[in-house]
Amino acid sequence: MTVTSSLTKITRQTAEPLRDQILQRCRLMLMGGHVVPGQKLPLRPLAEEFNTSLMPVRDALNRLVADGALELSSSRTIRVPKMSEERLFELHEIRRSLEGLAAEYATPLLSNAAIDRLVQLIDEMAKALKAEDYDRYIQSHYSFHFTIYAAAGRPTLMGIIDMLWLQVGPWFRQGIERANAMSGNPNATHEKVVAALRARDPVATRTSIEQDVFAGLECLRKGSWQ
Amino acid sequence: MTVTSSLTKITRQTAEPLRDQILQRCRLMLMGGHVVPGQKLPLRPLAEEFNTSLMPVRDALNRLVADGALELSSSRTIRVPKMSEERLFELHEIRRSLEGLAAEYATPLLSNAAIDRLVQLIDEMAKALKAEDYDRYIQSHYSFHFTIYAAAGRPTLMGIIDMLWLQVGPWFRQGIERANAMSGNPNATHEKVVAALRARDPVATRTSIEQDVFAGLECLRKGSWQ
DNA sequence: ATATTAAAATTGTGATAACAAAATCACCAT
DNA sequence: ATGGTGATTTTGTTATCACAATTTTAATAT
Structure with a gap:
């Protein structure tokens, strides 16, 4: 073994x-x-x-x-650490705060080409979900978020966010698998993010990213993470 | 050597x-x-x-x-890393965001005894400054902030904040030494924090901690950090 | 069967040594 | 003095080994 x-x-x-x-x-x-x-x-x-x-x-x-x-x-x-409901909640509080910050700073800096790429990634995520190809979903989902955060030009901030994703990683897959089975639409918030970016509205981008993070938390907390 | x-x-x-x-x-x-x-x-x-x-x-x-x-x-x-103005600014952006969050959560949880201890620490900081005992100032300053953050009961959040302090550490001393020479009062914001905590006003605590973080940034950026 | 206990295997920590890459130094020519 | 050049030293990385502590296994007694 x-x-x-x-x-x-x-x-x-x-x-x-x-x-x-x-x-x-x-x-x-x-x-x-x-x-x-x-x-x-x-x-x-x-x-x-x-x-x-x-x-x-x-x-x-x-x-x-x-x-x-x-x-x-x-x-x-x-x-590999186990997850408590408190830790899961705490990680998402921090994620909301920092990813919101990064998204806000990224809003005026993201190129139009990059925004087009985000739309492609949303499409890729949808296809991956339909095909139940969760490896590809996770990959696209990561790319979607970090394309935005990278544009903020804050390397330390991005490093911390990356660290947080690494901690949530082991539970993310099962959350997505279950959400997919329940036919929720994890992409709704992503489209709001793109709309806010297109409008070059930093506050709206922050808000929609914050909503996305908490949607992700809801997705995870419904399951058994012990 | x-x-x-x-x-x-x-x-x-x-x-x-x-x-x-x-x-x-x-x-x-x-x-x-x-x-x-x-x-x-x-x-x-x-x-x-x-x-x-x-x-x-x-x-x-x-x-x-x-x-x-x-x-x-x-x-x-x-x-030991050198500091650029961008990195110094970024570190304080993140600090403001996370320490504000921690302070907000700590506000209803901090015991009255702990608040009394904060007042003692402010006094200790003032004395240390007067005596130009910067080791003791740094120690008291750290205790002041982390007494608050520890009360928030968010271990991961505190760990990240601690990590940020470690990165600023090498420049903090010279910033304080210079501020002291210029006879600024680095304790003004600390007293606002205590007042907000006494009033059990989470938003006011957050705001005053955010102000303190940015006062600290101003303190550092005036000098030569290269 | 079950609990107890001793032996065996497995674990992370730390020391030592070999190695290649980088930095430093000494020497020489100009 | 200054710049280049080769030798020497110093560096982090990795392998191997020894060790104590823990975990697992197996045997025994009840």
Whole structure:
């Protein structure tokens, strides 16, 4: 039995440290929901799957612990955190505040071409939902939001938002899957965001992003996140 | 020549990892402004000063890099970041947003005893300024703010705020020293915060904390942060 | 069957060593 | 003095190993 499913080996590329390659892999696993809350991530089995020594795995996982995406249990084993209703709520409060801020700043700065791309991404999300291709949905959804946040030109702010997404990641997929089954429309708020951006109305953009974040919270809190 | 001034050695305590002890030391150095922006922090000399091997130092410093408190230069040496006016502004935007949020939530939760303690801390800050004891000022100032934020009962939010303070730390001291020389009164906003808390007025608390954050920014941006 | 306990395996932490890349220094020519 | 050039040192990264603590497993007694 492997720690994670289907990991291809890490190969030594000049310049890029193994640690960073492993970190990127782990980030994708978390963001994509390919990981079970509460699951242990022991260093040695992971290192064996990646075909490296302990050290780069240790570095990558410690980084994710620092970001709150993983946690050190009482006995120091590294685990995917479980979610409490309080933590879920808190994460979305912070998300609302910071993503609203980023969206507001992005409003005058986003190019028309970028806004067109947002429309494409909304379409892609809808298609992915219909096809129940949740990996693609999650990818498009991430692109939609971070296309906006990147335009704000606030690297530290974007880093923190990214950190928050990483913490919500493991629960996002199941929330989307359930919402899709219940035939809700997770794209309604996205269209409001685009409309506000088109109108170049910073406050409206902020408000619609805030609504989107809280719609996402509702989506998640209806399920079992234990 | 040593990397940092006057570091006592780290001794192996059962239970607490060396990494965490070193991390705590480095955090105090950064928060206290006992570190020069742009300064290199090479692993081996630091490990020698702490009397440990590379590994726990490496872990602690990598953690601080993850938090944005230190940076990896192009050639991978770890350094105390320099500050640009943009980054300073961005950090304070985020601080305003999140510390305002935390203060608002703390308003109904802070005990009367805690509010009394805040008044004591304001007094302590004033005395420390008069005595030009900036270490004590920084300590009291930190306690003042985080007594409030801790009461909000939002651990993730507090962690992010703490991370932001760590990033501003190296410039905070010189800002305070200069403001003190110019005989400004950095405590005026603190008294407004206490008044708002006494009145149990969440919006007023938020507003006064936001004002305090931006007063702090003004304090810093007047100087040379390069 | 169930609880207890001891042995075995597994875990993260930390030390040491090897390595390549980068930075530094010394030396020399101009 | 100044600029270049090669040798030396210093750097972070990674591998390997030792260790104590925890977890798991297995055996035993009730």
